[in-house]
Amino acid sequence: MSQRIFDNRLRPAVELWVAVILLGIAAVLILQPGQWSPLMPGIAVWAALGMVLLALYRFWQGWHILQYRANLKRLPHYVLDADEIPLSRHKLFLGKGFQWTQTHSQRLVEARSPEGRVWIQPGKLYQWARAMELRYEHRPRMQWLTNLTRSSRWWNTLKPLPPVGGDPALHGVGVEDERDTWIDLGDRVAHTLVLGTTRVGKTRLAELLVTQDIRRGEIVVVFDPKGDTELLARMWAECKRAGRLDQFHIFHLGFPEISERYNPVGSFGRVTEVASRIAGQLPGSGNSATFKEFAWRFTNIVANALVALGRRPDYSAIARYVTNIEPLMMEYYAFWFEREGIENWREQVNTIAQNIDPKSLTMALKSRDFKAIAYTQFAKTRDLYDPVADGLRSAFEYDKTYFDKLTASLLPLLEKLTTGKSGELLAPHYGDRNDKRPILDWMEVIRQRGVVYVGLDALSDAEVAGAVGNSMFADLTSIAGQLYKHGDNLGLPELAGHKRAKIAIHADEFNELVGNEFIPLLNKAGGSGVQVTAYTQTASDIEAGIGEKPKAGQIQGNLNTLIMLRVKNEETAAVLTDQLAKVRIYTKTAQSAATDSSEPGSGVEFTSSNSDRITEAETDILTPADLVQLPKGQAFALLDGGKLFKLRLPLAGADPLLPKDMQAIIRWVRTERLGEDS
Ligand SMILES: Nc1ncnc2c1ncn2[C@@H]1O[C@H](COP(=O)(O)OP(=O)(O)O)[C@@H](O)[C@H]1O
Numbered sequence: 001m002s003q004r005i006f007d008n009r010l011r012p013a014v015e016l017w018v019a020v021i022l023l024g025i026a027a028v029l030i031l032q033p034g035q036w037s038p039l040m041p042g043i044a045v046w047a048a049l050g051m052v053l054l055a056l057y058r059f060w061q062g063w064h065i066l067q068y069r070a071n072l073k074r075l076p077h078y079v080l081d082a083d084e085i086p087l088s089r090h091k092l093f094l095g096k097g098f099q100w101t102q103t104h105s106q107r108l109v110e111a112r113s114p115e116g117r118v119w120i121q122p123g124k125l126y127q128w129a130r131a132m133e134l135r136y137e138h139r140p141r142m143q144w145l146t147n148l149t150r151s152s153r154w155w156n157t158l159k160p161l162p163p164v165g166g167d168p169a170l171h172g173v174g175v176e177d178e179r180d181t182w183i184d185l186g187d188r189v190a191h192t193l194v195l196g197t198t199r200v201g202k203t204r205l206a207e208l209l210v211t212q213d214i215r216r217g218e219i220v221v222v223f224d225p226k227g228d229t230e231l232l233a234r235m236w237a238e239c240k241r242a243g244r245l246d247q248f249h250i251f252h253l254g255f256p257e258i259s260e261r262y263n264p265v266g267s268f269g270r271v272t273e274v275a276s277r278i279a280g281q282l283p284g285s286g287n288s289a290t291f292k293e294f295a296w297r298f299t300n301i302v303a304n305a306l307v308a309l310g311r312r313p314d315y316s317a318i319a320r321y322v323t324n325i326e327p328l329m330m331e332y333y334a335f336w337f338e339r340e341g342i343e344n345w346r347e348q349v350n351t352i353a354q355n356i357d358p359k360s361l362t363m364a365l366k367s368r369d370f371k372a373i374a375y376t377q378f379a380k381t382r383d384l385y386d387p388v389a390d391g392l393r394s395a396f397e398y399d400k401t402y403f404d405k406l407t408a409s410l411l412p413l414l415e416k417l418t419t420g421k422s423g424e425l426l427a428p429h430y431g432d433r434n435d436k437r438p439i440l441d442w443m444e445v446i447r448q449r450g451v452v453y454v455g456l457d458a459l460s461d462a463e464v465a466g467a468v469g470n471s472m473f474a475d476l477t478s479i480a481g482q483l484y485k486h487g488d489n490l491g492l493p494e495l496a497g498h499k500r501a502k503i504a505i506h507a508d509e510f511n512e513l514v515g516n517e518f519i520p521l522l523n524k525a526g527g528s529g530v531q532v533t534a535y536t537q538t539a540s541d542i543e544a545g546i547g548e549k550p551k552a553g554q555i556q557g558n559l560n561t562l563i564m565l566r567v568k569n570e571e572t573a574a575v576l577t578d579q580l581a582k583v584r585i586y587t588k589t590a591q592s593a594a595t596d597s598s599e600p601g602s603g604v605e606f607t608s609s610n611s612d613r614i615t616e617a618e619t620d621i622l623t624p625a626d627l628v629q630l631p632k633g634q635a636f637a638l639l640d641g642g643k644l645f646k647l648r649l650p651l652a653g654a655d656p657l658l659p660k661d662m663q664a665i666i667r668w669v670r671t672e673r674l675g676e677d678s
């Protein structure tokens with residue numbers, strides 16, 4: 001069997017010795033040609049030249065081995081400054097990477113074998129340097145020494161390993177094949193899922209992708225449940241660089257004073273969506289399911305009445321009427337009677353009200369305003385019917401125990417959605433001229449080819465974040481639907497050249513947001529140019545967020561490109577590894593044996609044997625354990641129709657346009673957007 005099946009680079013770099021010896025011989029040939037080649041000294045020079053060439057070749061081979069070994073321990077630093085990030089109209093840049101093949105699995109097995117490990121473990125000196133740094137940490141007079149061993153200069157071979165953890169060999173086995181890795185923009189329409197545990201580089205990857213989308217001139221919507229200031233700052237800087245600051249929108253629940261306002265239930269295709277967007281946030285399993293259904297129905301009644309009255313639903317109106325439905329009911333009945341052209345209804349209702357006998361009322365109605373009761377009785381005597389009015393009446397007649405159900409479920413949520421500064425943000429008064437904060441309108445965003453940052457501050461309130469995020473998904477879905485139907489006719493901007501602008505949606509910490517509104521967005525998105533990139537920690541997050549396994553599966557099935565950073569559990573890793581084929585891996589076992597001879601007179605004292613045995617085994621090209629050991633900022637990805645790539649993502653370098661902190665952005669909004677004096 002050919003030795004080529006083994007990579008065999010974890011061994012002494014013997015090529016270097018050969019190179020040294022060859023150079024030595026060449027030196028002797030040149031210095032003493034007559035001695036070594038007495039007949040034809042001229043040949044000696046040529047022979048020496050040949051040896052020098054061979055020595056160089058061997059030297060190159062040996063160097064290669066040392067380099068390979070070094071890369072298994074520590075990868076070269078990978079930082080891209082803002083002006084170094086490449087951009088293409090047809091492709092999306094992901095970083096450096098190589099296609100992972102059997103060769104790399106083979107090298108990894110060799111690197112992890114006990115014989116291989118010896119060559120890539122940090123040496124004694126390295127360990128001494130680290131121990132010494134600890135020991136002298138508080139001794140000012142020894143600082144020069146610790147500074148020296150910590151220095152990250154190239155000459156310092158003892159410098160600490162980068163704080164990225166994991167097993168650098170995973171990328172080291174392929175560094176020599178590494179090149180810039182791109183995916184086709186066409187593939188993004190099939191949506192992308194990025195999985196990775198906390199603090200391993202998901203948000204930094206989002207920054208890299210968002211940067212390119214902004215520069216490419218696309219419509220970009222970034223959902224950031226945690227409200228990561230760095231991401232916002234990066235987007236601001238990129239908009240500035242691309243000359244798109246006038247298209248930049250900031251919605252941030254954590255900074256209401258500079259945020260645009262948004263009515264999460266203000267636009268919809270069907271009125272029932274209003275109730276779904278609110279009740280959808282309530283827990284729906286077990287006992288809560290009935291509460292949820294009830295809350296939905298109640299909200300829907302209110303929303304229907306508001307819309308019929310020509311008023312735009314918002315959280316505060318819904319909260320007001322859910323707790324006290326009488327005024328809305330009377331308003332609607334009055335409107336309805338007028339619409340029906342009933343004469344003198346006011347007098348007749350008044351007469352009924354005056355004559356109501358409290359004893360004839362049900363318990364639920366006893367505490368109600370008699371005037372309101374009179375409205376319903378009037379409609380009944382006249383045999384009038386209207387579905388909205390009927391809904392209101394049934395809500396009005398519910399007894400107190402029903403109301404308690406609401407108190408347990410819907411009211412706390414509505415209270416959260418309507419109180420404080422974020423409450424004002426979410427129920428904008430369209431007529432309020434004093435409030436300079438713009439009102440976010442998705443259709444307008446799309447027309448002007450906007451870039452939107454949505455900070456949801458989920459750490460302070462996950463429910464509000466979920467409600468707002470999901471309403472935005474729903475709004476985007478309905479717009480995607482319209483785009484799908486009408487195509488270019490909606491007056492969408494054209495990109496310089498030919499193509500229609502795409503809508504790139506990035507959803508960081510996706511599990512905080514995912515809800516039922518999200519599934520149709522993924523389904524519909526294709527034809528409308530919507531492309532979603534979702535970033536989350538584990539596969540089960542999605543299920544926990546949406547509450548149902550089949551639906552979670554549907555979401556995952558709709559996210560076709562998979563990028564996986566370090567993950568914590570094997571179940572998540574299996575999302576990737578389950579899709580991979582098996583490969584053949586070769587291992588070598590050395591055997592040696594000696595046997596004593598039992599025949600005293602034979603002259604044979606013992607026999608011995610040595611052999612190398614090659615074993616071939618079929619194993620996984622990648623195991624879940626590999627994904628658990630990835631260093632920060634590294635990933636495996638299934639790209640380009642299921643090809644496995646190993647990726648190294650760049651760390652963001654210098655960017656002169658980057659705002660220093662949140663204050664800088666707040667100042668910008670204040671002066672440029674709200675017209676305040678600084
Ligand atoms: N490409 C990278 N190379 C090296 N380190 C990285 C890289 N990306 C992220 N990191 C490190 O990981 C930290 C957390 O990154 P972040 O993107 O915020 O993680 P996540 O969003 O997954 O929680 C960063 O502050 C950085 O130190």
Ligand SMILES: [Mg+2]
Pocket residue numbers: 199202203204508
């Ligand atoms: Mg993050």
